Amino acid sequence: xxxxxxxxxxxxxxxxxxxxxxxxxxxxxxxxEAAILEAANSLEMRDEELAERVRKxxxxxxxxxxxxxxxxxxxxxxxxxxxxxxxxxLSVMKIAANLERIGDYAKNMAKRTxxxxxxxxxxxxxxxxxxxxxxxEGMLKDALDAYIQRDPELALDVRQRDHEVDQMYNxxxxxxLTFMMEDPRNITACMHLHFIAKNIERMGxxxxxxxxxVIYFVTGSIPEDARPKxxxxxxxxxxxx
Amino acid sequence: xxxxxxxxxxxxxxxxxxxxxxxxxxxxxxxxEAAILEAANSLEMRDEELAERVRKxxxxxxxxxxxxxxxxxxxxxxxxxxxxxxxxxLSVMKIAANLERIGDYAKNMAKRTxxxxxxxxxxxxxxxxxxxxxxxEGMLKDALDAYIQRDPELALDVRQRDHEVDQMYNxxxxxxLTFMMEDPRNITACMHLHFIAKNIERMGxxxxxxxxxVIYFVTGSIPEDARPKxxxxxxxxxxxx
Numbered sequence: 001x002x003x004x005x006x007x008x009x010x011x012x013x014x015x016x017x018x019x020x021x022x023x024x025x026x027x028x029x030x031x032x033e034a035a036i037l038e039a040a041n042s043l044e045m046r047d048e049e050l051a052e053r054v055r056k057x058x059x060x061x062x063x064x065x066x067x068x069x070x071x072x073x074x075x076x077x078x079x080x081x082x083x084x085x086x087x088x089x090l091s092v093m094k095i096a097a098n099l100e101r102i103g104d105y106a107k108n109m110a111k112r113t114x115x116x117x118x119x120x121x122x123x124x125x126x127x128x129x130x131x132x133x134x135x136x137e138g139m140l141k142d143a144l145d146a147y148i149q150r151d152p153e154l155a156l157d158v159r160q161r162d163h164e165v166d167q168m169y170n171x172x173x174x175x176x177l178t179f180m181m182e183d184p185r186n187i188t189a190c191m192h193l194h195f196i197a198k199n200i201e202r203m204g205x206x207x208x209x210x211x212x213x214v215i216y217f218v219t220g221s222i223p224e225d226a227r228p229k230x231x232x233x234x235x236x237x238x239x240x241x
Numbered sequence: 242x243x244x245x246x247x248x249x250x251x252x253x254x255x256x257x258x259x260x261x262x263x264x265x266x267x268x269x270x271x272x273x274e275a276a277i278l279e280a281a282n283s284l285e286m287r288d289e290e291l292a293e294r295v296r297k298x299x300x301x302x303x304x305x306x307x308x309x310x311x312x313x314x315x316x317x318x319x320x321x322x323x324x325x326x327x328x329x330x331l332s333v334m335k336i337a338a339n340l341e342r343i344g345d346y347a348k349n350m351a352k353r354t355x356x357x358x359x360x361x362x363x364x365x366x367x368x369x370x371x372x373x374x375x376x377x378e379g380m381l382k383d384a385l386d387a388y389i390q391r392d393p394e395l396a397l398d399v400r401q402r403d404h405e406v407d408q409m410y411n412x413x414x415x416x417x418l419t420f421m422m423e424d425p426r427n428i429t430a431c432m433h434l435h436f437i438a439k440n441i442e443r444m445g446x447x448x449x450x451x452x453x454x455v456i457y458f459v460t461g462s463i464p465e466d467a468r469p470k471x472x473x474x475x476x477x478x479x480x481x482x
Contacts, residue, residue, distance in 0.1 A: 069331075073328070076317060077322070077327050080318075082318075086314060086317055090317075093331075177432070181428055184422045184425065187418060195439075
C-alpha cells in the first residue's frame with residue numbers, strides 16, 4: 001500500500017503518533033543532557049547529593065526508552081508504514097537505545113563521584129573531565145537538533161567533533177598514567193577517573209551514532225569514510241614495559 | 242489483519258523469511274563466539290598473528306548485522322506482522338546489535354593483545370582472563386540456544402551466571418590494583434589488562450541482554466527482580482586514599 005492510497009485521516013493519525021514518539025525522544029534527550037552535565041559538576045564540586053540525584057534520575061530515562069519502544073512497536077503493529085516511515089521508526093528506536101546508554105554512563109560516572117570524594121583530588125582532572133563532558137553534551141544536543149530538523153550537515157558536523165573528544169580522552173589517559181607512576185597512592189583515584197573519561201568518550205560515540213542515524217534516514221546511507229577511530233591508548237606504552 | 246485471515250502461502254513465506262534471519266543470527270553468533278575465544282587465546286599465547294586475525298574478522302560480523310537489519314526492515318515493510326511476530330523481528334534486531342557489540346569488544350581485546358605482547362607479562366592475568374572469556378562464551382552460546390529453542394529457563398540460567406562473571410571481574414580488578422601498587426612498571430600493562438577484563442564483563446552484560454530478549458518475547462515481559470548489578474569496583478578503595 002502506498003501513502004497515496006491511505007485516507008488522509010489515517011496518514012494524519014500516523015503522523016501524530018510519530019510526532020508523539022519524537023517528542024518523547026526530545027524529552028529523553030533533555031534528561032540525558034542534564035545528566036551528563038550534572039554528573040560532571042558533581043565530580044568537580046565534590047557534591048555527593050548531586051551525584052546521588054543523577055543516579056536516581058536514571059530511572060526516568062530508562063522508563064522513557066521503554067515507553068518509546070512500546071509506542072514504536074505499536075505503531076508498526078497497527079499500521080504498515082512506507083519504507084521511509086519505517087526507516088524513521090527504526091531510527092527512533094536506535095536513538096532511544098543510544099540515549100539510554102549515555103544515561104547509563106552518566107549514572108556510572110555519578111557512582112564513581114561518590115567514591116572519589118573520599119580520596120585526595122587529582123590535580124586538574126575534574127576540570128578536564130568537565131570540559132570533555134561539556135563537549136559531548138554539545139554534540140548530543142546538536143545530534144538531536146539535527147534529528148528534529150532533518151539536518152544531515154549538522155549531523156556530519158557532530159561526527160567530526162567526536163575526534164576532539166577522542167583527543168581529550170587520549171591526553172587524559174597519558175596524564176593519569178603519569179600521576180600513577182609518580183605516586184602509587186594516586187592509583188585508585190586515577191583508575192576511577194580513567195573509567196569516567198573512557199565513559200565520556202563512549203558517550204561521544206553514541207552521540208555520533210545518533211548523528212549517523214540522522215544521516216542514514218535522510219540520505220538512505222552512511223558516508224563510507226570510516227570515521228577516525230577513537231581509542232589510540234592501546235598504543236600507549238609510556239616507557240613502562 | 243489476524244494470522245487466520247492471511248493465506249497459508251503468505252504465512253509460509255513470512256516464516257521462511259524469519260527463519261532466514263534467524264539463521265543469520267546463528268551464523269553471527271558463531272563468529273562472535275569464536276572471536277571471544279580467539280581473542281583470549283591470542284592474549285594467553287602472546288600470539289600476535291591470531292590477534293590480527295580476530296581484528297580483521299570483525300568486519301564479517303559487522304556486515305552480518307547490517308544484513309540482518311536490512312532483512313528485518315524489509316520484512317516489516319513488506320508484511321504487517323502480528324504483534325507476536327513483530328516482537329520476534331524487533332528482538333532479532335536487538336540481538337544482532339548485542340552480538341555486534343560483543344564482537345567489537347573482542348576486537349578491542351585483540352588490539353590490546355598486540356600491545357601487551359611487548360610488555361612483561363603480569364603473572365596469572367592472562368589465564369584468569371581466558372577463564373572469564375570462556376565463561377562469557379558459554380553464556381552467549383546458551384543465550385543463543387535459548388533463543389532458537391524459545392527456552393526461557395535456559396535464558397534465566399544465563400542471566401544468573403552473569404553474576405559469576407561480575408565476581409571474576411571484581412577479583413581481577415583488585416589484583417591489578419595490587420600489582421600496580423607493588424611496582425609502577427606494571428601500571429601500563431595492568432591498565433590494558435583491566436580494560437580487557439572490563440570489556441569481557443560487558444560482553445557478559447550483552448549475553449544477558451540477549452537472554453532477556455528471549456524471556457521478553459516468550460513471556461511478553463522481563464522479570465522484575467533487577468538482576469544484581471555488576472560493577473562493584475566503584476566501591477573499591479584498596480586503602481589508597
